[in-house]
Amino acid sequence: MIKIAVPATSANLGPGFDTLGIALNLYNNFYFEKADEWNFDGFQPDYRNIDNNLVAQSALAAYKYANATPIPLKMSLEENVPNSRGLGSSATCIVAGIKAANYFMGNVLSDDELLEIATEIEGHPDNVAPAIFGNLVSGIKAKKVMKVTYDVCKALKFIVCIPNFRQNTRESRKVLPKTMSYIDVVHNASRLVNIPYALSSGNIELLNILLDDKMHEPYRLPLINDSMKIKQVAKKNSLPFCLSGSGPTLLIIAKNDGIICELEKLKLIPNWRFISLEASCGATITEV
Numbered sequence: 001m002i003k004i005a006v007p008a009t010s011a012n013l014g015p016g017f018d019t020l021g022i023a024l025n026l027y028n029n030f031y032f033e034k035a036d037e038w039n040f041d042g043f044q045p046d047y048r049n050i051d052n053n054l055v056a057q058s059a060l061a062a063y064k065y066a067n068a069t070p071i072p073l074k075m076s077l078e079e080n081v082p083n084s085r086g087l088g089s090s091a092t093c094i095v096a097g098i099k100a101a102n103y104f105m106g107n108v109l110s111d112d113e114l115l116e117i118a119t120e121i122e123g124h125p126d127n128v129a130p131a132i133f134g135n136l137v138s139g140i141k142a143k144k145v146m147k148v149t150y151d152v153c154k155a156l157k158f159i160v161c162i163p164n165f166r167q168n169t170r171e172s173r174k175v176l177p178k179t180m181s182y183i184d185v186v187h188n189a190s191r192l193v194n195i196p197y198a199l200s201s202g203n204i205e206l207l208n209i210l211l212d213d214k215m216h217e218p219y220r221l222p223l224i225n226d227s228m229k230i231k232q233v234a235k236k237n238s239l240p241f242c243l244s245g246s247g248p249t250l251l252i253i254a255k256n257d258g259i260i261c262e263l264e265k266l267k268l269i270p271n272w273r274f275i276s277l278e279a280s281c282g283a284t285i286t287e288v
């Protein structure tokens with residue numbers, strides 16, 4: 001049996017919409033073994049069917065890409081990344097499925113080919129790329145999908161503020177306008193280009209300016225109850241703040257966890273959880 005641990009990811013990082021993402025040290029653990037037929041007993045009832053199971057669908061896509069005969073898998077999941085909260089839970093399923101298929105095919109596909117398959121399934125590379133490669137990754141959709149990876153300063157804490165409600169990415173893409181003004185594009189470009197430098201050098205003051213986005217956050221934050229109260233606490237402490245992916249999780253970057261005490265004193269409805277995370281490596285496979 002193999003265990004594949006796939007990290008949570010926080011996509012966008014403000015102005016890096018559909019481009020930037022970071023892997024964080026909270027993991028969904030998937031277990032796979034070869035079987036005579038597909039078996040999903042270790043999943044919630046809704047996902048015990050090959051058509052509804054994103055892990056199995058992703059494994060099938062990898063077999064197809066490699067022109068291989070599909071090997072049925074018995075699979076189970078130990079779930080730690082909350083579902084539909086903007087922390088890349090579906091990317092963990094996609095990456096686990098294609099990595100498992102590749103392992104049982106004898107690792108015939110490179111990680112760059114896995115990125116190609118995963119991006120095709122997810123539609124954008126900003127969660128799947130860091131889930132595969134770890135740390136900070138920018139994804140580029142060209143003739144093929146390309147990526148650039150960056151180190152992240154080890155002193156940085158990524159404080160995720162997770163509400164107890166879900167938000168569907170498809171719905172939160174519908175609220176975005178179809179066009180952007182030149183002035184807003186320049187605002188975003190001038191910030192985005194410097195985010196890898198600021199994250200790798202751990203420059204909190206610079207990140208506080210750079211994470212300000214004009215492309216998606218102004219339209220999405222109002223959908224999230226109490227998000228402005230949390231943003232105000234981050235800004236009062238001069239800490240970088242952004243939406244994690246399409247939300248509803250919010251991300252604050254700091255050099256210590258002190259802000260969590262202040263956040264816990266806020267009267268928020270519904271209840272929120274605050275977890276301090278660090279940058280992580282990409283998905284790992286171990287034989288168990």
Ligand code: HSE
Nearest residue numbers: 011017018169245246
């Ligand atoms: N870049 C995507 C979005 C991330 O913001 O819609 C969704 O996980």
